[in-house]
Amino acid sequence: MSIGYLDRMDNVPPLPSDLWDKTPPDVREAILALVLAFERRIAALEARLGQNSSNSSRPPSSDGPQVKRGVPRPSGGRKRGGQEGHTRHERVILPPDEVVDHKPSRCGRCDAPLAGDDPEPVIDQVIELPPVMRHVIHHRRHTLACPHCRALTTAEPVPEAARGFGPRLQAATAYFSGVGRLGKRPIRQLFADLHGIPISTGSVSNLEARTGLALRSIHDEAMDHTRGLDANVDETGWRQGPKKAWLWAAVTNSVTAFLIRRHRDRRAFDDLVGPTPGVLTTDRYSVYNHLDPGRRQVCWAHLRRDFQAMIDRRDRGSPIGEELLMHADILAEQWPKVRDGTRSRAWFSRKVLPWLREEVHLLLEAGSGCGCAKTAGVCGELLSIESSLWTFAKVPGVEPTNNAAERAVRHAVCWRKTSYGTDSERGSRFVERILTVMASCRSQGRDVMDFLTRAITAHQSQTEIPSLLPNRA
Numbered sequence: 001m002s003i004g005y006l007d008r009m010d011n012v013p014p015l016p017s018d019l020w021d022k023t024p025p026d027v028r029e030a031i032l033a034l035v036l037a038f039e040r041r042i043a044a045l046e047a048r049l050g051q052n053s054s055n056s057s058r059p060p061s062s063d064g065p066q067v068k069r070g071v072p073r074p075s076g077g078r079k080r081g082g083q084e085g086h087t088r089h090e091r092v093i094l095p096p097d098e099v100v101d102h103k104p105s106r107c108g109r110c111d112a113p114l115a116g117d118d119p120e121p122v123i124d125q126v127i128e129l130p131p132v133m134r135h136v137i138h139h140r141r142h143t144l145a146c147p148h149c150r151a152l153t154t155a156e157p158v159p160e161a162a163r164g165f166g167p168r169l170q171a172a173t174a175y176f177s178g179v180g181r182l183g184k185r186p187i188r189q190l191f192a193d194l195h196g197i198p199i200s201t202g203s204v205s206n207l208e209a210r211t212g213l214a215l216r217s218i219h220d221e222a223m224d225h226t227r228g229l230d231a232n233v234d235e236t237g238w239r240q241g242p243k244k245a246w247l248w249a250a251v252t253n254s255v256t257a258f259l260i261r262r263h264r265d266r267r268a269f270d271d272l273v274g275p276t277p278g279v280l281t282t283d284r285y286s287v288y289n290h291l292d293p294g295r296r297q298v299c300w301a302h303l304r305r306d307f308q309a310m311i312d313r314r315d316r317g318s319p320i321g322e323e324l325l326m327h328a329d330i331l332a333e334q335w336p337k338v339r340d341g342t343r344s345r346a347w348f349s350r351k352v353l354p355w356l357r358e359e360v361h362l363l364l365e366a367g368s369g370c371g372c373a374k375t376a377g378v379c380g381e382l383l384s385i386e387s388s389l390w391t392f393a394k395v396p397g398v399e400p401t402n403n404a405a406e407r408a409v410r411h412a413v414c415w416r417k418t419s420y421g422t423d424s425e426r427g428s429r430f431v432e433r434i435l436t437v438m439a440s441c442r443s444q445g446r447d448v449m450d451f452l453t454r455a456i457t458a459h460q461s462q463t464e465i466p467s468l469l470p471n472r473a
Contacts, residue, residue: 043315093125133195135166159460165207167460169197171452173204174211178434179448181415211452212430214459219257219433222440222468226250226257227274230397232281233288234405235264236413239421240428247412247432248272249439251404253397254470256439258412260428266290279395281402284381297391299402303382304328310367310375317375320367327360335392335400345396353393361386408439440468 023031101121104114141155160166165173176182176190184204191197231250238245238260246264250257250272261268269287273280281297282288284306288296307328310321334352337343364386367379382389392400412435422428437455441448451466458465 043313091125093123094127134197137166163210163460165199165203167456168453170207170211170456171449173207174430174434174452175449177204177208178415178431179438181411181418183419208430209426211456212426212433214456214465215433215437216429217465218455218468219436222255222257222436223259223272225255225469226252227272228276228278229253230278230280230395231273232399232402232405232408233269233273234283234402234409235268235285236409236416238412238416238428240425241421241423245421245428247409247416249405249408249412251408251439254440254444255468256408256436256443258432258435258439260422260432279391279398281392281398281405283402289385291388293385293387294391296385296388297395297398297400297402298382298385298388299400300328300331300389301401301403301406303389304332306378310372310378313372313374315372315375317367317370317372320363320370320375320379323363324360324367327356327363330356331400339399345393349393353390357390360389411435411438437468444468444470 103118106113139158139161141157143152143154145152173187176187177184182190184201187204188199188201191199227250229252231252233248233250235246235248238247240260240262243262245260245262246268248259248261248268248271257272259268259272261271264287266287277291277295279295279297280288280291281299282291283299283302304325307321307325310317311325313321330352334343334348338345338348361383364379364383368376368383370376370379392398412431415431422431437451438448440446441451451468454466457463
């Protein structure tokens with residue numbers, strides 16, 4: 001029986017009621033098997049159509065307008081804006097480049113003449129941009145004639161003049177590209193419109209490449225530092241030229257390191273974390289399965305999406321998914337109390353962890369035999385790495401989710417959507433190095449632009465290069 005035949009069944013008159021009884025057993029078995037296969041196929045297609053960021057690894061940006069972002073919370077009755085008792089954010093008074101004094105000439109009460117100075121005058125601050133935000137230096141190399149032999153001698157070229165652009169402008173180019181996620185043409189236009197600086201797209205590309213070279217040893221040091229430490233690890237798609245590539249991230253407490261590799265495999269992962277990594281928090285991607293379960297934490301935020309997918313398939317695995325999701329929500333409610341100090345780690349290990357772990361284990365066992373292939377597969381896999389679900393409870397500093405890595409790669413994902421990746425190895429090296437500098441400086445509260453300027457200046461002058469390591473900052 002072909003699919004084309006079934007497509008024409010709507011035009012076929014009803015069959016006699018006893019026809020099924022007269023159908024040979026082997027034919028009936030074939031029809032039932034075909035119907036069952038079609039039901040499974042339809043269920044799989046419906047599940048694929050229903051995928052979104054809440055039940056799969058798809059990013060929220062891929063969700064359509066019909067996807068609701070969680071359950072709306074009831075209004076607390078508070079007005080918009082700052083609430084009573086919140087910390088005030090006062091206006092920052094900056095050091096002045098210009099001071100204009102305003103003094104009253106006569107008394108506002110008796111009209112007597114006034115003189116003198118107020119030791120603590122009221123400051124009304126105005127912040128403005130200068131008309132031209134550029135600083136141009138002409139290095140004039142004179143050629144002079146010798147009074148004795150009449151030979152002409154010209155002053156030696158200045159290295160900075162040979163490059164054409166100073167360290168701060170080069171740093172700004174890298175900042176606009178890596179932090180601002182601007183393309184080369186928008187950067188060229190920005191320099192022309194805001195700074196009155198003529199620059200070509202080729203010069204923008206060259207300045208990015210020079211910055212990549214200046215950051216090379218800084219990036220290598222950051223990579224060496226993160227290898228061996230506890231880290232959140234994630235990877236996302238990238239493009240290098242016409243081919244697929246992958247951007248990897250390792251996030252530690254103070255330093256974040258990025259790598260771009262052509263493959264999403266064990267070799268690329270080893271390049272990121274080294275031969276002896278610390279405790280790694282990851283998703284369920286198979287490249288992480290070789291890790292010691294006691295040295296790995298599987299992300300519960302990803303598991304929550306897996307449990308939601310079980311529910312959305314609306315089959316025999318749905319009740320298991322509902323129970324697992326409920327227990328994941330209990331964990332998400334109780335663990336922040338330990339993180340913020342409201343409850344102790346000992347309390348969590350004594351009052352919450354034993355029964356929560358036992359309940360999840362029983363649910364995974366039930367799910368592995370529920371009859372739904374996908375649900376059974378996920379539950380079976382989680383049973384094989386079950387201890388990796390609870391590493392956070394025994395290793396201080398390890399969180400149950402991989403949110404730190406997800407936040408770190410989000411900036412790169414947004415950059416990829418507008419830049420479509422990089423065209424060359426040179427571009428990929430710039431991207432991984434500028435992202436490493438940006439993310440690490442942000443986590444340490446350091447000025448990204450200042451760090452880039454110091455790194456470029458040190459590279460050009462062959463002096464000591466700054467470090468992203470906190471103990472060397």
